[in-house]
Amino acid sequence: MTVEGIHRPSLAAILFERGIVRRSLVLAVIVGTILNIINQGDALLAGTHLVAWKIALTYCVPYCVATYGAVTARLEMMKRSARVA
Numbered sequence: 854m855t856v857e858g859i860h861r862p863s864l865a866a867i868l869f870e871r872g873i874v875r876r877s878l879v880l881a882v883i884v885g886t887i888l889n890i891i892n893q894g895d896a897l898l899a900g901t902h903l904v905a906w907k908i909a910l911t912y913c914v915p916y917c918v919a920t921y922g923a924v925t926a927r928l929e930m931m932k933r934s935a936r937v938a
Contacts, residue, residue, distance in 0.1 A: 867927055881916035884915040885911050888911045
């Protein structure tokens with residue numbers, strides 16, 4: 854899509870940009886691990902059953918939050934540069 858002759862990538866293209874995905878994954882692994890230890894640490898230490906959907910969700914939420922922040926910042930930068938040009 855173009856705005857006044859400036860190429861603007863689609864939302865999907867921004868969502869799956871290598872840098873955004875990589876940073877979001879790194880953040881999700883770090884934050885998700887810390888949150889899993891906090892939330893299910895007692896079950897881990899006791900060797901009891903862990904809840905799989907809670908583990909998955911604990912990694913998914915930080916990934917989504919980081920991706921949302923990165924995409925929002927990218928769109929705002931593109932909006933500002935379009936105003937300047």
